[in-house]
Amino acid sequence: MIFVNLPVADLAASIAFYEALGFRNNPHFSDATGACMVWSEAIHVMLLTHDKWCTFTIRPIPPSDSSEVLLAISLDDREAVDALNATAAANGGTGDINPAQDHGFMYSRALADPDGHVWEAFWMDPAAVPTE
Secondary structure: OEEEEEEEOOHHHHHHHHHHHOOEEEEEEEEOOEEEEEOOOOEEEEEEEHHHHOOOOOOOOOOOOOOOOEEEEEOOOHHHHHHHHHHHHHOOOEEOOOOOEEOOOEEEEEEEOOOOOEEEEEEEOHHHOOOO
């Protein structure tokens, strides 16, 4: 399992954003300082208030217009990539923060959550990957 920990300025708004994208909240690992948002059995995102985040590290929280990491998530098809991007834009995030990439065998679009954390939704057909 992987737990991605993200600092958030507004916990309630971030929970609503991630729920709109299809994550579900696990209340067993959530409280007033953080929320465990589940994408799959293997992928969980911990949304942490700034105060809670600061109990894990002394490093500063980067500004929302910077990119500390890009998290890529595989989806079933191109339409799902487009839908996730549109859902992010309609629910407090920013769609297409980078140009879409279409390589034929792989298609991706990047979005940002309300705190500027970057997610790249992609679809890939491994059978269509060009060989050298």
